Amino acid sequence: MPSPLPAATAVSEQPRSCPYTIRNLWFHYPASHPALHRAVPWVIQDLSLDVRSGEILGVLGPNGSGKSSLVKILAGLLRPQRGAIQMFGADLSQLTPRDRARRIAVVFQDAPITFPMTIRELVLRGRYPHRSETGLFSGWGWESVQDHEIVRQSMDEVEIAHLADRPLHSISAGERQRAYLARALAQRTPVLILDEPTAYLDVHHQVACFRILHRLQLARKQTIVIVTHDLHLAGHLCDRILLLSHGLTAALGPPHEVLQADRLESVFHCRVRVLVEPHPLTSRPMVTAYPDLRMETGSQSPP
Numbered sequence: 348m349p350s351p352l353p354a355a356t357a358v359s360e361q362p363r364s365c366p367y368t369i370r371n372l373w374f375h376y377p378a379s380h381p382a383l384h385r386a387v388p389w390v391i392q393d394l395s396l397d398v399r400s401g402e403i404l405g406v407l408g409p410n411g412s413g414k415s416s417l418v419k420i421l422a423g424l425l426r427p428q429r430g431a432i433q434m435f436g437a438d439l440s441q442l443t444p445r446d447r448a449r450r451i452a453v454v455f456q457d458a459p460i461t462f463p464m465t466i467r468e469l470v471l472r473g474r475y476p477h478r479s480e481t482g483l484f485s486g487w488g489w490e491s492v493q494d495h496e497i498v499r500q501s502m503d504e505v506e507i508a509h510l511a512d513r514p515l516h517s518i519s520a521g522e523r524q525r526a527y528l529a530r531a532l533a534q535r536t537p538v539l540i541l542d543e544p545t546a547y548l549d550v551h552h553q554v555a556c557f558r559i560l561h562r563l564q565l566a567r568k569q570t571i572v573i574v575t576h577d578l579h580l581a582g583h584l585c586d587r588i589l590l591l592s593h594g595l596t597a598a599l600g601p602p603h604e605v606l607q608a609d610r611l612e613s614v615f616h617c618r619v620r621v622l623v624e625p626h627p628l629t630s631r632p633m634v635t636a637y638p639d640l641r642m643e644t645g646s647q648s649p650p
């Protein structure tokens with residue numbers, strides 16, 4: 348059993364205002380050649396959004412709709428060409444990388460393996476933004492007993508403590524995804540951003556991941572932005588959902604408002620039938636997408 352979440356540390360030290368205030372955001376990637384500049388498409392178009400303190404915001408949309416780009420913008424890794432992003436009342440672009448790392452932990456879709464390290468060393472990196480700024484403790488050996496305790500708890504949370512001394516490159520994709528999640532947990536930031544955190548996880552760990560996020564929200568009041576393709580789990584976990592379509596906001600609101608069958612079919616542009624029903628126990632929307640084989644065969648009767 349994972350150990351219970353410890354009391355908030357860094358979270359409670361942060362200002363209590365809105366985690367993100369986003370106004371009229373426009374973003375495109377640079378052109379591959381200056382002559383092509385005018386032809387570069389906008390990836391995010393006129394996005395305005397307040398991310399509320401302590402909410403779980405799901406970001407959904409088809410492939411290429413701009414979800415990962417938005418995550419990178421929110422993490423301060425990409426700069427929008429137009430618009431404003433305030434984080435806890437400060438201009439995001441003015442924050443130093445260290446300030447950002449104390450406020451935002453990010454788990455990317457396919458986190459790279461940079462150089463050889465163990466799982467424990469990876470998770471310990473989550474404590475880097477909190478180490479002393481004086482040069483004295485800037486190298487290896489700076490970490491405190493509390494840092495090691497937080498690392499242990501974070502590994503327990505995602506059930507990877509038994510892998511602590513294994514090299515990062517020697518574990519499976521799903522185990523690696525959980526290791527990066529543990530690093531983000533160890534960072535103890537008020538905001539957690541996750542890009543498809545369950546992509547490589549089996550059903551046990553998918554459910555465990557969503558349970559952890561729910562507990563983080565309750566116990567640490569963390570604000571969580573999660574990109575996912577799992578409409579069903581998003582319907583259960585998220586307080587609000589931002590649905591993107593070609594970089595535009597197709598819908599923003601609580602799951603029962605956003606997850607409407609006709610809207611999903613039109614945004615995902617695919618020949619599927621989408622069933623949305625309230626869960627009998629939670630009343631949260633359950634989304635099932637399945638191929639409409641009648642469309643393929645021209646048959647009117649169910650296959």
Ligand SMILES: Nc1ncnc2c1ncn2[C@@H]1O[C@H](COP(=O)(O)OP(=O)(O)OP(=O)(O)O)[C@@H](O)[C@H]1O
Binds near residue numbers: 377410411412413
């Ligand atoms: N580094 C890049 N340079 C140029 N264009 C890019 C780059 N990364 C993404 N794009 C383009 O930006 C658009 C949005 O991509 P993004 O990765 O944000 O979409 P996504 O919604 O996360 O997709 P997916 O569901 O497939 O992960 C796509 O058209 C993509 O081809």
